[in-house]
Amino acid sequence: MTQATLFAAEYGAPVALIAGCDEVGRGPWAGPVVAAAVVLDPAHPIAGLADSKLLSARRREELDAHIRAYSLAWSIAESSVEEIDQRNILQATLLAMQRAVAALPCKIDLLLVDGNQTPQVAMPCRAIVGGDAVQPAISAASIIAKVYRDRLMTELAQRYPGYGFERHSGYGTAAHRAALLTLGPCAVHRRSFAPIRRLLAQSIRPPTLKDVVS
Known part of the structure; x- marks a missing residue:
């Protein structure tokens, strides 16, 4: 039985497309918080997906390229430093997640989010504590968000x-x-x-x- 079939039975509705969503950058003292959303393609499984924090920078870069190339859809969004200061880091994180999901180029049936809080989205959403270690779509989102934010902070290092x-x-x-x-x-x-x-x-x-x- 596929994961989509299991979720369909749980929610009592068809579940065709499942997206994973995760954030990077809640703890730093500088820079935006970044969220990503990924819809994996069951026909093109990506080996080695895991919590981005457990992977080397080189492996994250490799997986980032595979995720972008072989996923059905992916998106990345930010909440700025100003939004973090105005809203607080939790609300800014949820806002970045909401933006990432809204930026997906396809309509998804279920959103899986790492952690214990969910953003305001139109589709059913489940928060999974430690989800980046057990749900491949969330792992993929954590990886591309991490790679994106690290590159962004390198750019900011040149400006500051x-x-x-x-x-x-x-x-x-x-x-x-x-x-x-x-x-x-x-x-x-x-x-x-x-x-x-x-x-x-x-x-x-x-x-x-x-x-x-x-």
Whole structure:
């Protein structure tokens, strides 16, 4: 019995297309939160799908290319730093997921989401804690979201040099903390996050945000 058949029996309606959705970037101190949605093609299974955090960067890159080439559909969306600061990280994450699902070029029958919260979508949706490890479509979404965000943070490292975004992707590493103490926050730091908020309050640097315009 296929997964689609099992879900169809559970929901009492035909389930032809199932999408997986996951996010990357809830924890970092800088950069957007990114979500992806993927509809896998049963006729072209992709070997090696797993939680993106358990894969090497090289393997993620390889799988990213396969997912984009062999899936029935995929999409990627963001919520900006400004939206994170205005809405809070949870609501910004759900918004990015909603945007990713809306951007899919096909109508899906069921959405599977990693975690315990679901975005507002038109189709039935199930939240699965640890879903990126057990549902291939969610694993695929986590991989392409991770690869996309890492590339984006590398681009931001060129616009805002000195913070090491290309190495830590905005996470709160010791190197990132040291750079903040020297340079102060830049325009892509999440000012609502406690470490950045404390730094601004201490006025270690002049109160205006450092903004390097490319």
